[in-house]
Amino acid sequence: MATLTKTNRRDFLKIAGTTAGGLFIGFNWLGCDSPKMEVLSDEQVLSQAKNFNAYLSIAPSGDIVIYSPNPELGQNIKTSFPMVVAEELDADWKKVRVLQANLDAEKFDRQLTGGSGAMPHSWERLRKAGATARYLLVAAAAKEWAVPAEEITTSEGMIFHKGSGKEASYGDMAIAASMLEAPEEVALKDKKDFKIIGTPVKNVDSRAIYTGKPLYGLDFYREGMLHAMVQRPPFGMKIKSVDDAEAKAVTGVSDVLTFDNNVAVIGNSTWPLMKAKKLLKVEYEPDGSVESTSDHDRIFREMLDTGKAEERRKDGNVEIAFKNAAQVIKAEYQCPFLSHSPMEPMNFFAHVKENSAELIGPTQTPDRAASSAAEILGIPKENITVEITRLGGGFGRRLRADYADEAVKISKLINAPVKVTWSREDDLTGGAYRPAVRYRFEAALDGDGNMIGYKLKGAGINAGNSTRENNFPSGAVENVLIESIDHKSTITTNAWRAPITNFLAYAEQSFLDEVALAAKKDPVEFRLALLEKAKTNPVGGDLGYDADRMIGVIKTAADKSNWGKNPTISQGFSVYFSHRTYVAQVADIEMENGSPVLKKITAATDCGMVINPTGANHQVRGGIVDGMGHAMYGNLTFENGLPTQKNFDKYRLIRMKEVPQIDVHYVDSGFDPTGLGEPALPPTGGAVANAIYKATERRLRTQPFIEQKEFEDLNLVIKRS
Amino acid sequence: MANLNLKINGKTHTVDVEEDTPLLWVLRDHLGLVGTKYSCGIAQCGACTVHLNGEAIFSCSMPVSIVGSDEVTTIEGLSEEGDHPVQQAWEEIDVAQCGYCQAGQIMNAAALLKKNPSPSMEEIENAMNRNLCRCGTYHKIREAVAKAAKI
Numbered sequence: 001m002a003t004l005t006k007t008n009r010r011d012f013l014k015i016a017g018t019t020a021g022g023l024f025i026g027f028n029w030l031g032c033d034s035p036k037m038e039v040l041s042d043e044q045v046l047s048q049a050k051n052f053n054a055y056l057s058i059a060p061s062g063d064i065v066i067y068s069p070n071p072e073l074g075q076n077i078k079t080s081f082p083m084v085v086a087e088e089l090d091a092d093w094k095k096v097r098v099l100q101a102n103l104d105a106e107k108f109d110r111q112l113t114g115g116s117g118a119m120p121h122s123w124e125r126l127r128k129a130g131a132t133a134r135y136l137l138v139a140a141a142a143k144e145w146a147v148p149a150e151e152i153t154t155s156e157g158m159i160f161h162k163g164s165g166k167e168a169s170y171g172d173m174a175i176a177a178s179m180l181e182a183p184e185e186v187a188l189k190d191k192k193d194f195k196i197i198g199t200p201v202k203n204v205d206s207r208a209i210y211t212g213k214p215l216y217g218l219d220f221y222r223e224g225m226l227h228a229m230v231q232r233p234p235f236g237m238k239i240k241s242v243d244d245a246e247a248k249a250v251t252g253v254s255d256v257l258t259f260d261n262n263v264a265v266i267g268n269s270t271w272p273l274m275k276a277k278k279l280l281k282v283e284y285e286p287d288g289s290v291e292s293t294s295d296h297d298r299i300f301r302e303m304l305d306t307g308k309a310e311e312r313r314k315d316g317n318v319e320i321a322f323k324n325a326a327q328v329i330k331a332e333y334q335c336p337f338l339s340h341s342p343m344e345p346m347n348f349f350a351h352v353k354e355n356s357a358e359l360i361g362p363t364q365t366p367d368r369a370a371s372s373a374a375e376i377l378g379i380p381k382e383n384i385t386v387e388i389t390r391l392g393g394g395f396g397r398r399l400r401a402d403y404a405d406e407a408v409k410i411s412k413l414i415n416a417p418v419k420v421t422w423s424r425e426d427d428l429t430g431g432a433y434r435p436a437v438r439y440r441f442e443a444a445l446d447g448d449g450n451m452i453g454y455k456l457k458g459a460g461i462n463a464g465n466s467t468r469e470n471n472f473p474s475g476a477v478e479n480v481l482i483e484s485i486d487h488k489s490t491i492t493t494n495a496w497r498a499p500i501t502n503f504l505a506y507a508e509q510s511f512l513d514e515v516a517l518a519a520k521k522d523p524v525e526f527r528l529a530l531l532e533k534a535k536t537n538p539v540g541g542d543l544g545y546d547a548d549r550m551i552g553v554i555k556t557a558a559d560k561s562n563w564g565k566n567p568t569i570s571q572g573f574s575v576y577f578s579h580r581t582y583v584a585q586v587a588d589i590e591m592e593n594g595s596p597v598l599k600k601i602t603a604a605t606d607c608g609m610v611i612n613p614t615g616a617n618h619q620v621r622g623g624i625v626d627g628m629g630h631a632m633y634g635n636l637t638f639e640n641g642l643p644t645q646k647n648f649d650k651y652r653l654i655r656m657k658e659v660p661q662i663d664v665h666y667v668d669s670g671f672d673p674t675g676l677g678e679p680a681l682p683p684t685g686g687a688v689a690n691a692i693y694k695a696t697e698r699r700l701r702t703q704p705f706i707e708q709k710e711f712e713d714l715n716l717v718i719k720r721s
Numbered sequence: 722m723a724n725l726n727l728k729i730n731g732k733t734h735t736v737d738v739e740e741d742t743p744l745l746w747v748l749r750d751h752l753g754l755v756g757t758k759y760s761c762g763i764a765q766c767g768a769c770t771v772h773l774n775g776e777a778i779f780s781c782s783m784p785v786s787i788v789g790s791d792e793v794t795t796i797e798g799l800s801e802e803g804d805h806p807v808q809q810a811w812e813e814i815d816v817a818q819c820g821y822c823q824a825g826q827i828m829n830a831a832a833l834l835k836k837n838p839s840p841s842m843e844e845i846e847n848a849m850n851r852n853l854c855r856c857g858t859y860h861k862i863r864e865a866v867a868k869a870a871k872i
Binding site for chain 1: 739742746751757761765803846855858862
């Protein structure tokens, strides 16, 4: 019997390593279901299946249905959640069918995708769901065979009693077991006995994805459904007048209507609406502050120079530390707004009826969509159903319910079922961006190069607190002052993959590189020394991070990348803790024919136990690609409340040829699993920028790199292996 | 409005649409072939890739009126059983994260391999660079195209 508490085995850090693309099992295309075998449809299985709990039903055929409650946006939760249930059930994975659950607040807790929080939140309850069902199946067999339950064993969907030689399948016992009362306490497996967890199980939707089945919100069509597209105002503006005559004349457009501050075109298919929207003549007038990027440059300067910031953390006395310093290092870092730009643009279906509503679409927060609809319609939330489709990416954008709200409002106005589709231009101009942020850092070094003072002032535009005051290096420095200041803007912002830390980590890890070099110390040794101090003599009470786990990933990344061993390779180091997971990265640059060539990024991750190595590698590599792409190219600027970049011709996303080799390693710290959707992104920009500095002595403090003069004539080459 | 006869996935379909309607929206809104995806609408991302007489094209920027009697193949018609070598390789390598761009990636890869059955890695990258993947599955896509060439 295993424990569910943290098993802290810091002395036994084991390394599980894979290089890019190295982990997959062979696949027999015909699989195990021979054509002769009758394969039941999901509906057939469900009609026969017996419910064991919210997650799990078993049919007499032995087919197992596992519901995955959380929205799937590419983080592979629809595969990894059922893996955990099936593990404790001792199921035959080949018999498992996974279905996406609808919103159900009674059955499921925290039915959302965000903050890399699903796995740590649900780990124990998923295990219990599987273990409880297994317990009941064993109990049913014990009763039927009149043998003690303790003598019964299970394996891959089969139940055995060695003494009597009896055996049965889970299907055989499903009906009897489902009638027994579930136990309050149930034993969970010892992790060493796991057979499914830790293996590279394939994405359960892969066949449907690769054959073009309708999985996504935008793929939802229903007889009688209308289509709508919406013209939204620039930020800070309101409608002054609408001339819809030309738009209404487009064949296929049935109606044009104004709601809130928007103009909706309605019709029976998408293309006429795209044409009609361009023919709308909408005049706007200011309704608050109408901002441009040039305004933000001024506002940032004011905030950093004279703005009254809020104190977030104060340790010791920074004034004295800086006064006594042998050396003071100062630097400013800045980043622009970013769009989330998931490949599937925003869309939602709504059918509002008299006292109820049906919502279908891609959302990270189905509960928020339901609450918001209930408020809009003034009906009880229980009367609203939300069906969660697969999401064509999210990155935080679909944490908001704004696009579902539009469908609800339009469906009510036209009294018909409707799908609202955003064009790519709508998606880039329709708001809720990664906030633009600037940081001012100052470090005080003593005569031995020790950091005795650290100051950070964060300024953001609708960023809230742009610092994470208890993150490293807090706790490792005696005198610290961390402040933040925010400008309230009409431009909407929202969580964007690894909120705040997506840029803060870059700025902080680049600045620490500057400090280490000023102190004439190796960047890795410099960080390790700070962590040693944080561990043995933490400043300001409990640390907001586990110094041992951070040391673990630092040492692994250094080891796996041969840190400092090859003088012809310029290496950049970065490490960050976010969303409960620790990730260190090393970028390798070599000079070839006078140009820096980015050859490889090595990552070491401690996310506790890895559930599915394929999914984990995807998240780590994907996060690194994302972090690198946005550091290099991502830029959203504003002119009078409207983004300048309206589609992918101007808003540049990273492409295949711009991605280096990525090697992925894990540190098995023995902890329960944490999430991976976000934490691999934050360290990447810093590792790359620090390597560029090492190779060229060009310090990149502003993103995107591509638009900086320091980068212009650098001729950075990305080498793929 | 125009009545058009389109040859799609080996069958003839008659549609009554405006002539400027992009092939993408005819497939999705009028024929229920939603495997072909909309993402940018301006031939920048490749999510809408289909084959026109075996060539990979951006269906979002192809007015349906100029398709004429050319053969259109979509992801739904790439293979009868979903077992085209590229589809097999994608499943074997387990390429997808969110999966939204993958039909376009597969169609582009299939067109490449038809023309060039054993491409070098550079040729794979040159061909596949026009398809965006926001999740960053590029390593797996490269690996899967190379794998498909061997099936």
